[in-house]
Amino acid sequence: QVQLVESGGGLVQAGDSLRLSCSASGRPFSRYGWFRQAPGKEREFVASITWISISTYYADSVKGRFTISRDNAKITVYLQMNSLKPEDTAVYYCAADWHLYGSFDYWGQGTQVTVSS
Numbered sequence: 001q002v003q004l005v006e007s008g009g010g011l012v013q014a015g016d017s018l019r020l021s022c023s024a025s026g027r028p029f030s031r032y033g034w035f036r037q038a039p040g041k042e043r044e045f046v047a048s049i050t051w052i053s054i055s056t057y058y059a060d061s062v063k064g065r066f067t068i069s070r071d072n073a074k075i076t077v078y079l080q081m082n083s084l085k086p087e088d089t090a091v092y093y094c095a096a097d098w099h100l101y102g103s104f105d106y107w108g109q110g111t112q113v114t115v116s117s
Helices: none
Strands: 004-007 010-013 018-024 031-037 044-050 056-058 066-071 076-081 090-097 111-116
Touching: 004 090, 018 031, 018 090, 018 111, 031 066, 031 076, 044 066, 044 076, 056 066
Parallel strands: 010 111
Antiparallel strands: 004 018, 018 076, 031 044, 031 090, 044 056, 066 076, 090 111
């Protein structure tokens, strides 16, 4: 069974940075994404990356502050989050899929990110 394992969440102050990691065993998926869900809100897209072409996409709310990347040797995807704001507080989920388009079939357990003002 495929498992995505996230790490790197925590409690930081506004303006600080955090880096989330997402790893999975076996060969890399074709596409990875980061999503987040704040209390009382629906889950929302944050960023995505394709493994081969390294095409990246971002939600408008994080453009210029967050960077998604991948390490081919470690088969790990990262989400570097800079200039964090209290509204970035959420559980962040890693997702992956074998297809380059459409929904994601595989999800991690989530990691909490809390940004205090």
